[in-house]
Amino acid sequence: MLLWGLFKTFCMIGLVSFGGGYAMIPVIETEVSRNGWMTTQQFTDAVAIAGMSPGAIATNSAMVVGYQTAGVLGAIVAALGMILPSVVIILLAAVFFNKVHKNKTVQSAFYGLRPVVVGMIIYAAIKLAFSNGMMNSISYYSISAFLLFALSLFALMHLRMHPVYVIILAGLVGVTLYS
Template identity: 40%
Template sequence: MDVLIGLFIIFVKLSLFSFGGGFVMVPIAMAELEANQWATAAELTDAVAIATMSPGPVGVNLAVALGFKVAGFAGAFAAFLGISLPTTMLVILVAAFFFKIYKHHLVTAAFHGLRPVITGIILYAAISLALKNGIILPASDKLILNGYNIFIKDIPIFELKSLAISLSIFLLLLRTAITPIFLIILSGFIGIVIF
């Protein structure tokens, strides 16, 4: 029962303070789940992949996947309630007032301040996941053994195959209209072939 309450509280906090979408909650979720020893960075990365390619909001999908990983169906339900209830209540409250004031110069200024912060948090999450999963600057115990690890003076710098996939997907997202869902599935098949 303590685990279910813990999951609920973690996802309530994430719901209340992860402005900008599901990917913004990744670094906070990572810290919380690792602190409780409920998930590793690799498991979180896998959950992010599943959440992203599943239909629905990434934040809710991620909460359900991580809740299930930690405590089965009951954990998935506790995490779902934790992520959904505060957001639903906030959206109803904000919607009641927002459309009356959204053109106010202070509201516009606040959003201009929030946008770069959200971008920075998402970038932090991406770099943090790359570090913790052995893609860049891996610790010796995080080396991708069947990868092509690049060293400088016996210091591991990056894993070439993973970095090539990451950069290729980034460029495809930047230059094409291909859906991320297709790119995630494609990357999984590429991983099967090259790893």
């Protein structure tokens, strides 16, 4: 029953969530919380692990949730649930996209979806920051977390550092600041 719940939940998330993995995080977090599979802190840690792992963050998050909930089989079932809708939709879309990709209505729909996706990604970041206590009060932790965020953003955008290096450096800074 638990495995079916994992599969069904992640299949639904994979079916109705648009905008990539980061835009799916709030939906995953809502379902994980609703089902009581993880605490907010555990989910935040799962997203951190998923983000540092190779592959899509939504699928990686699903696998971590599945593993935490039902072991290796749970990870497999959650991952299959997450990717199955995408595979089916992509195969169907590939058949029809060449016929409609120049259609004005289709192009307009994609232009309309872009700002919503950006908004969902920003929402996910803010929600994770609040649920981690990073923005609840002014403290050493919140100030240092904000500075780490700002420096990471600067390194990515202005110094054009590779994200892997930013992640490694942030981890080292975290060990130094919070140990």
